[in-house]
Amino acid sequence: MVFVKAQGGPPNVGDPPSQFTVQYFDKEGNMTIRSGGKRAWRCNNPGNLVASTYSKSKDRGCIGTVTDGSTEYAIYPDYKTGHEALVVMLRGSVYSPLTLRAAMKKYDHSNPQYIDTIVKITKLNPERTIKSLNDEEFELFWKAIEQTEKWEVGNEEFIEKWIISGVHKKHNVITEYLVHKKSDSVWVSKPEALQLALQGRLHAILVHLKTGTLYLRPEFSSHSFVVQERRT
Amino acid sequence: MKQKKWMNYAFCLLGIIIVCFSILLVRENHRIALQKEYGSDPFVTLSGTLKLKIFPGPPEYFSIENGDKADACWVLELDKESFILALSTPVQELELDFKDIIKRPNASEIFLFPDYNVDESFRGKNGQHISISGYLFHAHTAHHRTPMLLTVPEHIYTHQK
Numbered sequence: 001m002v003f004v005k006a007q008g009g010p011p012n013v014g015d016p017p018s019q020f021t022v023q024y025f026d027k028e029g030n031m032t033i034r035s036g037g038k039r040a041w042r043c044n045n046p047g048n049l050v051a052s053t054y055s056k057s058k059d060r061g062c063i064g065t066v067t068d069g070s071t072e073y074a075i076y077p078d079y080k081t082g083h084e085a086l087v088v089m090l091r092g093s094v095y096s097p098l099t100l101r102a103a104m105k106k107y108d109h110s111n112p113q114y115i116d117t118i119v120k121i122t123k124l125n126p127e128r129t130i131k132s133l134n135d136e137e138f139e140l141f142w143k144a145i146e147q148t149e150k151w152e153v154g155n156e157e158f159i160e161k162w163i164i165s166g167v168h169k170k171h172n173v174i175t176e177y178l179v180h181k182k183s184d185s186v187w188v189s190k191p192e193a194l195q196l197a198l199q200g201r202l203h204a205i206l207v208h209l210k211t212g213t214l215y216l217r218p219e220f221s222s223h224s225f226v227v228q229e230r231r232t
Numbered sequence: 233m234k235q236k237k238w239m240n241y242a243f244c245l246l247g248i249i250i251v252c253f254s255i256l257l258v259r260e261n262h263r264i265a266l267q268k269e270y271g272s273d274p275f276v277t278l279s280g281t282l283k284l285k286i287f288p289g290p291p292e293y294f295s296i297e298n299g300d301k302a303d304a305c306w307v308l309e310l311d312k313e314s315f316i317l318a319l320s321t322p323v324q325e326l327e328l329d330f331k332d333i334i335k336r337p338n339a340s341e342i343f344l345f346p347d348y349n350v351d352e353s354f355r356g357k358n359g360q361h362i363s364i365s366g367y368l369f370h371a372h373t374a375h376h377r378t379p380m381l382l383t384v385p386e387h388i389y390t391h392q393k
Contacts, residue, residue, distance in 0.1 A: 106383070
């Protein structure tokens with residue numbers, strides 16, 4: 001599944017705010033919610049990069065950001081894109097001239113043992129510069145960082161966005177909507193349809209009139225709702 | 233006699249060239265050593281109030297109440313002039329938007345990222361107004377607690393009351 005947009009969602013009931021959920025959207029508007037696990041997995045961001053001009057740039061393929069109230073993190077569409085953001089950063093002009101020891105100190109100043117962990121995993125000399133590593137050694141290096149940053153898979157919930165394929169009218173007013181789901185189609189009442197639209201589950205635009213009346217209309221560039229005859 | 237005099241001049245000139253070359257070589261080696269340690273981050277001197285603050289550490293870096301480790305870290309609450317200087321200093325590649333920095337609640341605090349032995353010399357100066365020099369960079373990983381950070385090498389650390 002290819003995600004084109006992402007945003008932060010509220011944490012699950014009972015979870016601390018740091019356990020924010022992440023909502024991913026595909027081209028069809030279907031939503032996938034990631035909760036639990038580690039932040040790196042929830043954001044497809046194995047390097048735990050915060051939102052900066054670098055990590056948010058189009059070149060890096062960032063599709064959204066999420067904040068835990070104090071720090072904003074970049075969200076990537078998949079592991080590969082998030083991994084590339086980390087690797088390009090390590091190979092870039094900021095990190096590549098540094099020794100592994102200096103680089104890890106810059107990456108996480110609060111953890112002086114970080115470099116020991118990296119050396120233990122990779123067996124590389126910490127006084128070597130990143131640019132001196134060959135491809136195999138560099139792979140060992142980024143794998144060790146990703147391992148230390150922790151990639152722990154949590155729960156993923158898929159929420160399909162449905163299409164309105166027909167309506168029933170009574171005295172020229174829509175009373176029911178035919179909601180086309182993946183496997184079947186069901187008729188739902190207008191209040192139920194409005195509720196689904198509020199939750200972002202329908203391909204329709206919720207219109208609020210000044211009078212307080214709510215109604216649904218088709219999305220831009222899509223056809224009008226098809227009025228169907230009631231079966232007797 | 234005249235030839236000997238010229239020989240002396242030539243030796244003197246050669247000596248000067250060797251000394252100059254040696255100085256350049258030492259400076260270049262020093263520059264390379266600094267680059268290996270601090271990269272190309274801009275060098276700045278900033279003033280403000282030194283504070284020891286507790287931040288939530290691993291695993292989630294969010295809340296000590298929810299089980300994260302407490303990390304005691306040094307920050308400099310920047311003076312207005314130093315804040316403007318830090319904001320306007322361009323950093324290489326990994327930079328935050330100006331707007332992203334100023335919207336953060338702790339925008340005027342700069343995280344001091346001392347060499348581990350410098351840490352000792354900070355202890356007696358908590359709450360004091362100091363000037364400090366170091367290499368400026370912007371937050372780019374989840375481990376960076378303030379939008380701007382300063383690497384403080386021991387050999388250029390300065391302070392004043």
